Amino acid sequence: MNTDFDRSTMRDFIKACGQMLLLLSILFAFPVYAAVEEVTGVTTALGIGTAENPAADKPLLDATSEEEASASPVVIPEPAPPPIISGESTNNAQIETTPTPQKDNDIRQRIQGIFSEIEGLQAVNVSVTQGVVTLTGETPNEKKAQQAINLTNRLTDVVTVEDRIDRTLDVQDNVTTVYQGLKAQAKNLVKALPLLLVGIVLFALVTWFGSWLSNRKKMWQRLTPNPFVAELLSQTVKVIFIIFGLILALSLIGAETILGTLLGGAGVIGIAVGFAVKDTIENYIASLMLSIRQPFRARDHILINNQEGIVVRLTSRATILMTLDGNQLRIPNAEVFKATILNYTKNPERRFTFELGVDANDDPLAAIKVGLDAIHTLAFVLDEPKAVAVITNVGDSNIILEFQIWVDQSDTDFSKARSIAIRETKHALENEGFSLPEPIYRLRFNSNLEKAFEHMQANTDSAKSDMTITTNTPKVTDKNQNEDNSVDDKDKKQAKARAKLILRGRNADEVLNACPDDKLMEKVEQEIAESSDETDLLNNNSPQE
Numbered sequence: 001m002n003t004d005f006d007r008s009t010m011r012d013f014i015k016a017c018g019q020m021l022l023l024l025s026i027l028f029a030f031p032v033y034a035a036v037e038e039v040t041g042v043t044t045a046l047g048i049g050t051a052e053n054p055a056a057d058k059p060l061l062d063a064t065s066e067e068e069a070s071a072s073p074v075v076i077p078e079p080a081p082p083p084i085i086s087g088e089s090t091n092n093a094q095i096e097t098t099p100t101p102q103k104d105n106d107i108r109q110r111i112q113g114i115f116s117e118i119e120g121l122q123a124v125n126v127s128v129t130q131g132v133v134t135l136t137g138e139t140p141n142e143k144k145a146q147q148a149i150n151l152t153n154r155l156t157d158v159v160t161v162e163d164r165i166d167r168t169l170d171v172q173d174n175v176t177t178v179y180q181g182l183k184a185q186a187k188n189l190v191k192a193l194p195l196l197l198v199g200i201v202l203f204a205l206v207t208w209f210g211s212w213l214s215n216r217k218k219m220w221q222r223l224t225p226n227p228f229v230a231e232l233l234s235q236t237v238k239v240i241f242i243i244f245g246l247i248l249a250l251s252l253i254g255a256e257t258i259l260g261t262l263l264g265g266a267g268v269i270g271i272a273v274g275f276a277v278k279d280t281i282e283n284y285i286a287s288l289m290l291s292i293r294q295p296f297r298a299r300d301h302i303l304i305n306n307q308e309g310i311v312v313r314l315t316s317r318a319t320i321l322m323t324l325d326g327n328q329l330r331i332p333n334a335e336v337f338k339a340t341i342l343n344y345t346k347n348p349e350r351r352f353t354f355e356l357g358v359d360a361n362d363d364p365l366a367a368i369k370v371g372l373d374a375i376h377t378l379a380f381v382l383d384e385p386k387a388v389a390v391i392t393n394v395g396d397s398n399i400i401l402e403f404q405i406w407v408d409q410s411d412t413d414f415s416k417a418r419s420i421a422i423r424e425t426k427h428a429l430e431n432e433g434f435s436l437p438e439p440i441y442r443l444r445f446n447s448n449l450e451k452a453f454e455h456m457q458a459n460t461d462s463a464k465s466d467m468t469i470t471t472n473t474p475k476v477t478d479k480n481q482n483e484d485n486s487v488d489d490k491d492k493k494q495a496k497a498r499a500k501l502i503l504r505g506r507n508a509d510e511v512l513n514a515c516p517d518d519k520l521m522e523k524v525e526q527e528i529a530e531s532s533d534e535t536d537l538l539n540n541n542s543p544q545e
Helices: 002-046 066-071 099-115 144-155 170-214 218-222 227-252 256-276 276-293 333-339 363-376 414-431 447-459 474-503 509-511 516-528
Strands: 124-129 134-141 160-163 301-304 307-314 318-322 329-333 341-343 351-361 388-394 398-408
Touching: 002 218, 066 414, 099 124, 099 134, 099 144, 134 509, 218 227, 227 276, 256 276, 276 307, 276 333, 276 363, 307 329, 307 516, 318 333, 318 516, 329 333, 329 509, 351 414, 363 388, 363 398, 363 414, 398 414
Parallel strands: 134 160
Antiparallel strands: 124 134, 301 307, 301 341, 307 318, 318 329, 351 398, 388 398
């Protein structure tokens, strides 16, 4: 009893498994069958057979009526053997080994039917032999000829295409085609005008809002104290809104592909323009870095690559200076950014030096003390750092002393102070008996030549010689030297008396005044106050390096 029950249960289980497998096979096979049926329907609708099954275009039944078809059994043809590939056609299809004239005729009729429905291909003649299609006749241009060749290659039974089409390049045919194309585009444009107007309005609104937002200068200045960075941010926001408005407008009219083309073209153009305006871009980046670093301020006295002047303003293209000659100087910011900048105003204490020579027989330290005492009497000389003097060189006939003096250049003209200090030091040394000798050359001659010079000097009353001849008689030499010294002392006294008389005259104080000239600073202030279209990138609120 149990054995029969187990057997029946086992049979039911096996039966259920079989039904399940059958159901799964049907489910998995149905999509494949549907796909095959869909492909067959498409190829049948197009009238194009496949190379693997050339008989697909023919019905499987040769019955003459529905009754005979229903009465006769269905005959399923055996699958044809795989064709042998003897070459490669233009359309990459396999070539049959047994072509038929009927198939060539079908190909010819199919191609002619297609060409008859296309403008410009009605004059093309088609001949087919062994699957090779030869196209003759005329087309108005190359474009139509290529269209005919491409359409022919799309048929699966075509082995290759021989192009013997004559391109007439007829004016009337080509102009008519272009005219019809332009006419069709004009009609489409008229239809799209309302949508195009909406896109333009949308683009204008978005662009206007971006421009309005970029013009809020106070808002950008609150975001960053640097004027150049604030301007850069505002312009960036404006460009972003313009691009966003363009994207919206093109998306509205369904021209997203144009946007991709524009972006691609903009990228190529940007690379070309970048190479063309490399110096301009470098100058712009240098302006940005200078506005951030702020290496100098307005009214600073600076030296840039041997170009000296007072800073007027820093623009997005150049640094404007007022030279000490009163001329305006514009230096490109790219050059300023790479240059060595010497800022005299950054530290108002500045040192100048000058050299004076004293006689080799004089004590140089005593001369230094006399010179420094005279220097310290000048009002513009600073006590700290104090003025010093050193011995720099001992020459053949003199000792060179170098005086180093510090002044405050914010209230002292540097060149005037140096000039006055040299004068006072020279006079102090001369008043104390220190001589500032000129180069002396001593010539020695033999006795016969000395007698000839003496005889010539005695006989010529009109000729005067400044040459001192050294002889073996010390008394004569000392006498001549004393006479020369007395003449020099007399000349010096006359020169000093003449100088005192001149310096007592009108406007003499201006010569001895070391204060800076206010006229140059007035011109600088006038230049700074003048309105300019270019934004001044120098800002006292920005941090300075």
